[in-house]
Amino acid sequence: MSIDQNTAAKVAKLARIKVEEDALPALAQEFNTILGFIEQLGEVDVEGVEPMVSVTPMRLKRREDVVTDGDQQEKILSNAPDAREGFFAVPKVVE
Amino acid sequence: MSDLNKLGLAEARDALRKGDTTSVELTEACLSAIDAADALNAFVHKTPEIAMERAKAADERIKAGDAPSMCGLPIGIKDLFCTKGVPSQAASRILEGFKPEYESTVSQNLADAGAVMLGKLNMDEFAMGSSNETSVYGNAISPWRRGNDDTPLTPGGSSGGSAAAVAADLCLAATGTDTGGSIRQPAAFTGITGIKPTYGRCSRWGIVAFASSLDQAGPMTKSVRDAAIMLEAMCSHDPKDSTSADLPVPDFEAALTGDIKGKTIGIPREYRMDGMPDEIEALWAEGRKMMEDAGAKIVDISLPHTKYALPAYYVIAPAEASSNLARYDGVRYGHRAKLSQGDGITEMYEKTRAEGFGAEVQRRVMVGTYVLSAGFYDAYYNRARKVRALIKKDFDDVFAQGVDAILTPATPSASFGLGEMTDADPVQMYLNDVFTVTVNLAGLPGVSVPAGVDKQGLPLGLQLIGRPWEEGDLLNSAFALERAAGFVAKPAKWW
Numbered sequence: 001m002s003i004d005q006n007t008a009a010k011v012a013k014l015a016r017i018k019v020e021e022d023a024l025p026a027l028a029q030e031f032n033t034i035l036g037f038i039e040q041l042g043e044v045d046v047e048g049v050e051p052m053v054s055v056t057p058m059r060l061k062r063r064e065d066v067v068t069d070g071d072q073q074e075k076i077l078s079n080a081p082d083a084r085e086g087f088f089a090v091p092k093v094v095e
Numbered sequence: 096m097s098d099l100n101k102l103g104l105a106e107a108r109d110a111l112r113k114g115d116t117t118s119v120e121l122t123e124a125c126l127s128a129i130d131a132a133d134a135l136n137a138f139v140h141k142t143p144e145i146a147m148e149r150a151k152a153a154d155e156r157i158k159a160g161d162a163p164s165m166c167g168l169p170i171g172i173k174d175l176f177c178t179k180g181v182p183s184q185a186a187s188r189i190l191e192g193f194k195p196e197y198e199s200t201v202s203q204n205l206a207d208a209g210a211v212m213l214g215k216l217n218m219d220e221f222a223m224g225s226s227n228e229t230s231v232y233g234n235a236i237s238p239w240r241r242g243n244d245d246t247p248l249t250p251g252g253s254s255g256g257s258a259a260a261v262a263a264d265l266c267l268a269a270t271g272t273d274t275g276g277s278i279r280q281p282a283a284f285t286g287i288t289g290i291k292p293t294y295g296r297c298s299r300w301g302i303v304a305f306a307s308s309l310d311q312a313g314p315m316t317k318s319v320r321d322a323a324i325m326l327e328a329m330c331s332h333d334p335k336d337s338t339s340a341d342l343p344v345p346d347f348e349a350a351l352t353g354d355i356k357g358k359t360i361g362i363p364r365e366y367r368m369d370g371m372p373d374e375i376e377a378l379w380a381e382g383r384k385m386m387e388d389a390g391a392k393i394v395d396i397s398l399p400h401t402k403y404a405l406p407a408y409y410v411i412a413p414a415e416a417s418s419n420l421a422r423y424d425g426v427r428y429g430h431r432a433k434l435s436q437g438d439g440i441t442e443m444y445e446k447t448r449a450e451g452f453g454a455e456v457q458r459r460v461m462v463g464t465y466v467l468s469a470g471f472y473d474a475y476y477n478r479a480r481k482v483r484a485l486i487k488k489d490f491d492d493v494f495a496q497g498v499d500a501i502l503t504p505a506t507p508s509a510s511f512g513l514g515e516m517t518d519a520d521p522v523q524m525y526l527n528d529v530f531t532v533t534v535n536l537a538g539l540p541g542v543s544v545p546a547g548v549d550k551q552g553l554p555l556g557l558q559l560i561g562r563p564w565e566e567g568d569l570l571n572s573a574f575a576l577e578r579a580a581g582f583v584a585k586p587a588k589w590w
Contacts, residue, residue, distance in 0.1 A: 003465075007465075008461075011461050011464050011465045011468070012461060014464045014468060015417060015448075015457075015460050015461045015464040016421075016424075016441070016444040016445050016448055017445060017448045017449050017452065017457055017460065017461065018442075018445035018446050018448070018449040019449070027458075027461075030458060030520075030521065031461070031462065031465065033520045033521065033522055034409065034458075034462055034521060034522065035462075035465075037405075037406055037409065037522045037525075038406045038409055038410055038466075038475065038479075039406075040402070040403060040406045041403060041406050041407060041410070041475075041478050041479060041482055042478075043403075044400070044403055044478075044481075044482050044485065046478060046481035046482060046485070049481040049484050049485060050481070050484060051477060051480030051481050051483070051484060052480055052481075052483045052484035052487055052536075054294070054295075054308075054338070054538065055293060055294045055295065055487070055537065055538025055539070055563050056295075056340075056538075056563055056564070058340075060337055061334070061337055061341070063334065072196075075196040076196075076427075078194075078196060079192070079193050079194065079195075079196075079427065079428035079429070080426070080427055080428065081425060081426075081428075081429070081430070081431035082431065088426050088427060090426055090440055090443065091434060091438060091439050091440050091442075091443055092439065092440075093439070093440050
């Protein structure tokens with residue numbers, strides 16, 4: 001499996017990371033090196049193996065379905081790059 | 096008492112309880128050592144006011160006869176831990192200016208145990224790296240040098256600042272985190288002790304997430320006893336982390352008898368790598384002899400899927416990272432790129448993430464995105480998770496045969512020079528974790544113990560891998576190894 005520039009551009013787009021056109025060949029090359037390394041996994045017989053979930057099988061904890069948190073708008077907005085009138089502000093999304 | 100910053104946790108604790116010194120004195124000694132060590136670039140956010148306030152409170156508690164286990168002991172905290180009101184940016188530009196409104200469970204547990212926070216420690220960006228060279232703060236530098244050669248060396252990574260700070264006696268101990276070897280490799284490179292506990296022992300709540308199924312916090316200390324003391328203070332069951340184990344935390348220090356008679360130590364043949372330096376091979380053989388002399392039974396074992404651990408890791412860790420790091424979007428915290436006229440929300444995400452993430456983080460996020468993308472999910476991600484199950488089964492099998500702990504080298508080499516790996520492809524750097532990454536995949540506890548020095552005088556470590564949830568027993572084996580190895584080398588002060 002070899003990654004070309006178009007695939008590299010598509011992956012960058014999916015990851016929402018801007019990659020300049022002229023950086024794509026080097027990026028595709030790096031992906032190929034890493035994926036070449038990962039390819040070894042193809043040698044392993046995984047027939048009938050269940051994917052690992054946790055070190056000791058245990059059931060995820062459940063708790064009462066009640067509100068445990070909230071009512072801290074100021075704290076939540078305190079680190080926002082742009083917060084106005086109690087909301088996060090972002091560029092216009094809907095035309 | 097002089098040179099209080101050079102004490103370990105156990106010594107300082109005992110001195111405090113006897114009234115030979117105070118937490119204020121210990122803390123002042125560390126703060127001056129930190130101010131004199133900017134050349135190491137280990138502490139990246141200093142918190143002297145918080146430190147002095149907590150030291151005074153600790154002295155009051157000690158005077159009142161109410162001294163919990165870490166009372167008054169000054170430590171450093173890796174930048175990956177969220178600490179209330181103190182910059183916590185995972186050494187990334189994308190979290191520039193972020194000051195959490197909350198405290199991570201582990202750092203809260205340490206504070207509750209009376210520990211004094213001196214500041215935040217350098218690391219690789221989002222804990223992705225093995226040399227502390229991907230940090231937005233610049234490289235952390237090892238206090239160790241190759242004899243009289245003044246080439247700056249790496250303290251290892253990702254917990255490089257923690258390792259440099261403890262080895263240079265800037266603090267008594269430090270927190271680290273370990274996703275593929277990020278506690279054990281830097282500990283080995285700097286001649287200190289580091290333990291990654293069983294997955295689930297320490298709460299991950301409030302620790303910036305890298306790969307959630309692999310990340311664990313642990314202590315980096317000057318001795319095995321110190322590691323036992325600090326690990327116990329860090330561990331707890333935490334309802335805020337659904338993978339945190341609801342198991343009692345034993346008294347790890349009480350397990351340190353040094354008696355390992357009748358224990359079975361396994362030596363895995365697959366850890367003998369082509370091109371491994373003779374010195375590592377020799378150290379491993381010595382470690383084997385030390386455990387034997389201490390009364391342990393040594394058996395050769397096989398962990399047949401070892402070879403596939405790194406490739407599986409480099410599918411699973413980037414996949415989880417790409418998902419975890421999706422939250423850095425320039426909306427809720429940290430950096431947001433300056434936008435041009437007409438830029439919409441997609442441009443905001445793309446520019447913010449391109450500016451905010453460094454090259455290695457971008458690479459891993461994109462590799463993760465690729466292996467999770469439609470059409471490749473089964474071929475890469477699910478296959479890697481199945482291989483992971485086989486790696487864990489390798490360990491289950493040898494433990495079922497009666498093996499109590501497994502002895503391996505901690506790293507395939509001693510510390511290397513900063514910049515020496517720049518031209519290598521990324522996979523070469525990944526090989527640093529070849530002996531440690533299996534342990535994260537299997538969720539097991541692993542400890543790195545300094546055991547010798549190489550020809551150039553640089554520290555080398557041995558790793559012991561234990562059964563799940565048996566950190567006490569593992570630390571006791573490490574204690575026996577520490578006593579037999581008698582490692583006492585310290586870096587000569589040049590900074």
